[in-house]
Amino acid sequence: MAEKVWEAHLVHRAEGEPDLLYIDLHLVHEVTSPQAFDGIRLAGRTVRRPDLTIATADHNVPTTSLDLPIEDPISKKQLEVLTANCAEFGITCFNRGDANQGIVHVIGPELGLTQPGMTIVCGDSHTSTHGAFGALAFGIGTSEVEHVLATQSLPLTKPKTMAITVTGSLQPGVTAKDLVLAIIGEIGTGGGMGYVLEYRGEAIEALSMEGRMTVCNMSIEAGARAGMIAPDDVTIAYLEGKEHAPKGEALADAKAAWLAYRTDEGATFDREVFIDASAISPQVSWGTNPAQVAPLSSTVPSPDDFADPAEREAAIRALQYMDLVPGTPLKDIRVETVFIGSCTNSRIEDLRLAASIFEGRKVAEGLRVLIVPGSHRVKAQAQAEGLDVIFTAAGAEWREPGCSMCLAMNPDKLAPGERSASTSNRNFEGRQGRGGRTHLVSPAVAAATAIAGHLASPGDLS
Amino acid sequence: MKPVTVITGRAIPLNRSDVDTDQIIPSDWLKRVERTGFGAGLFSEWRDDRDFVLNDERFQGASILVAGPNFGTGSSREHAVWALMDYGFEAVISSRFADIFFSNCTKQGLLPVTIAPEKASALLEAVTADPSLEITIDVARGTIEVPAIGMSATFTLEPFTTERFLNGWDDIGLTLRNEKDLTNFEGERPAYLPTTA
Numbered sequence: 258m259a260e261k262v263w264e265a266h267l268v269h270r271a272e273g274e275p276d277l278l279y280i281d282l283h284l285v286h287e288v289t290s291p292q293a294f295d296g297i298r299l300a301g302r303t304v305r306r307p308d309l310t311i312a313t314a315d316h317n318v319p320t321t322s323l324d325l326p327i328e329d330p331i332s333k334k335q336l337e338v339l340t341a342n343c344a345e346f347g348i349t350c351f352n353r354g355d356a357n358q359g360i361v362h363v364i365g366p367e368l369g370l371t372q373p374g375m376t377i378v379c380g381d382s383h384t385s386t387h388g389a390f391g392a393l394a395f396g397i398g399t400s401e402v403e404h405v406l407a408t409q410s411l412p413l414t415k416p417k418t419m420a421i422t423v424t425g426s427l428q429p430g431v432t433a434k435d436l437v438l439a440i441i442g443e444i445g446t447g448g449g450m451g452y453v454l455e456y457r458g459e460a461i462e463a464l465s466m467e468g469r470m471t472v473c474n475m476s477i478e479a480g481a482r483a484g485m486i487a488p489d490d491v492t493i494a495y496l497e498g499k500e501h502a503p504k505g506e507a508l509a510d511a512k513a514a515w516l517a518y519r520t521d522e523g524a525t526f527d528r529e530v531f532i533d534a535s536a537i538s539p540q541v542s543w544g545t546n547p548a549q550v551a552p553l554s555s556t557v558p559s560p561d562d563f564a565d566p567a568e569r570e571a572a573i574r575a576l577q578y579m580d581l582v583p584g585t586p587l588k589d590i591r592v593e594t595v596f597i598g599s600c601t602n603s604r605i606e607d608l609r610l611a612a613s614i615f616e617g618r619k620v621a622e623g624l625r626v627l628i629v630p631g632s633h634r635v636k637a638q639a640q641a642e643g644l645d646v647i648f649t650a651a652g653a654e655w656r657e658p659g660c661s662m663c664l665a666m667n668p669d670k671l672a673p674g675e676r677s678a679s680t681s682n683r684n685f686e687g688r689q690g691r692g693g694r695t696h697l698v699s700p701a702v703a704a705a706t707a708i709a710g711h712l713a714s715p716g717d718l719s
Numbered sequence: 720m721k722p723v724t725v726i727t728g729r730a731i732p733l734n735r736s737d738v739d740t741d742q743i744i745p746s747d748w749l750k751r752v753e754r755t756g757f758g759a760g761l762f763s764e765w766r767d768d769r770d771f772v773l774n775d776e777r778f779q780g781a782s783i784l785v786a787g788p789n790f791g792t793g794s795s796r797e798h799a800v801w802a803l804m805d806y807g808f809e810a811v812i813s814s815r816f817a818d819i820f821f822s823n824c825t826k827q828g829l830l831p832v833t834i835a836p837e838k839a840s841a842l843l844e845a846v847t848a849d850p851s852l853e854i855t856i857d858v859a860r861g862t863i864e865v866p867a868i869g870m871s872a873t874f875t876l877e878p879f880t881t882e883r884f885l886n887g888w889d890d891i892g893l894t895l896r897n898e899k900d901l902t903n904f905e906g907e908r909p910a911y912l913p914t915t916a
């Protein structure tokens with residue numbers, strides 16, 4: 258499938274040079290774009306296809322009330338510069354407060370801009386999310402952002418392909434997040450390096466689009482720049498009626514083209530991995546990289562459990578940073594903060610799942626619980642369904658959309674030593690605030706943890 | 720980027736090895752939204768020291784940096800190259816460069832010149848002793864000449880990189896050579912594909 262999309266976007270191929278690929282959609286946000294726009298100006302160039310480019314503010318935006326001004330002057334400036342650059346070059350921009358604003362990887366799909374067989378790039382590593390639609394989507398650096406702005410294309414070297422086949426079906430209560438954490442635990446943070454991952458098999462086909470996005474989102478945590486899932490009826494049903502999705506006759510053409518991107522029977526991959534979905538239970542990360550995960554029902558591992566000396570070293574450092582003792586049941590770990598949000602788990606389905614657990618219950622005494630919808634559209638939908646009322650009644654904070662505590666570039670941060678259960682994608686040292694300790698979990702585990710006060714699954718609640 | 724064929728100018732000696740990108744441009748500078756103006760941040764922590772060579776008036780206006788070995792290690796930040804160029808450097812001479820830094824230089828048009836270690840230290844000494852020394856770097860011929868002291872050295876770049884400097888091609892420039900292919904491709908894109916307009 259990756260191969261087909263690649264070849265369909267080939268603009269120029271020459272011996273001894275990388276392939277030049279056309280880019281169908283370029284997503285832009287405030288942090289990695291200012292210098293790229295500056296470069297365009299300095300070279301006296303223009304943006305080739307503003308109509309294939311879209312911008313939004315997400316990394317920096319505060320998630321507190323829109324009526325309040327932005328306190329950090331540098332964040333404020335970055336947002337202003339984004340608006341000014343987009344105005345200068347004719348790019349549609351959804352800044353803070355716009356009805357379409359949200360995390361860049363949430364708004365692409367919900368606007369129907371992300372479609373099967375497309376090439377999609379963004380100056381952000383979690384661009385892999387869009388692969389859930391059968392698009393070839395990956396993160397790029399600032400120079401490449403400038404390159405795409407100027408030429409709507411990129412010189413690239415073809416990656417290898419890896420099939421991750423997930424057989425069987427997930428047990429009730431086990432989510433897409435648990436599945437992808439288990440996959441990363443299996444292949445490691447470097448396992449996907451140099452590959453495009455293709456997730457396939459019954460368990461993947463059974464996932465909703467939201468679940469598929471959660472899986473593809475975390476491909477980068479396994480080292481892969483992109484992850485893809487073949488388009489099918491679920492994909493088409495999601496896209497139908499979306500603002501930028503094709504309509505009428507164009508839709509018929511598009512459907513045929515989309516389904517043709519599927520990997521042919523008998524195609525070969527450079528590497529194949531098989532995972533049994535039925536063996537997966539709710540997962541939680543115990544360390545400081547997303548491959549350091551274990552079933553929630555197990556205990557904190559000991560460095561001696563790792564045969565590989567590098568892994569053992571990493572485990573020693575991680576346990577020290579996380580302040581954990583080997584052998585402690587994971588469910589005994591108490592947290593101070595719960596964060597439900599990020600481009601991994603902030604879509605409507607994630608919020609519905611969390612709300613179903615919060616309903617009629619109360620957040621544990623003294624716990625801070627932030628619920629940050631992925632976009633204004635998600636927020637509006639959640640409010641139409643009354644989810645916000647459930648959250649606030651339980652004692653959680655219902656916030657404005659943005660990246661928020663996923664990377665702590667806005668004021669939502671952990672204090673040094675503070676521990677969180679988070680539905681985001683990275684548990685690196687200091688990711689959620691200097692000295693903060695992050696446990697990656699699904700929205701279901703996050704919600705149950707918020708109520709129990711310690712890591713817990715919904716089944717543990719009375 | 721601008722074509723670079725021959726660079727003639729005076730040099731600043733930076734007699735330190737393993738200078739990393741954090742030292743070239745400290746991370747506080749990464750929050751900036753501009754691409755220009757990084758010259759002020761170049762080696763900013765060292766510049767607080769009055770005796771640091773960049774503060775030495777005799778070297779003002781020099782366009783070539785003569786550095787110690789292993790220059791530009793550390794993070795991949797392109798800001799390091801932007802800072803050197805914004806400060807006014809057109810070339811950096813060292814006996815060894817870090818990979819990513821070297822490639823960032825070639826993307827932005829800052830000429831990285833690798834010469835033999837003994838030549839590099841001789842040059843460092845000569846420039847330190849005489850701030851008015853004129854150096855000429857010829858990209859096509861791959862030579863460095865310091866006529867006043869009768870010194871010369873050679874360097875090599877990948878042929879494709881040499882071409883890029885001589886013609887002023889940056890990656891974008893190279894891609895735009897295929898402008899026709901791009902336009903043709905655009906003419907054939909399926910109509911159902913979305914636009915953001």
Ligand code: SF4
Nearest residue numbers: 383599600660663664
């Ligand atoms: S939510 Fe987190 S991972 Fe996603 S785009 Fe924002 S900062 Fe990056």
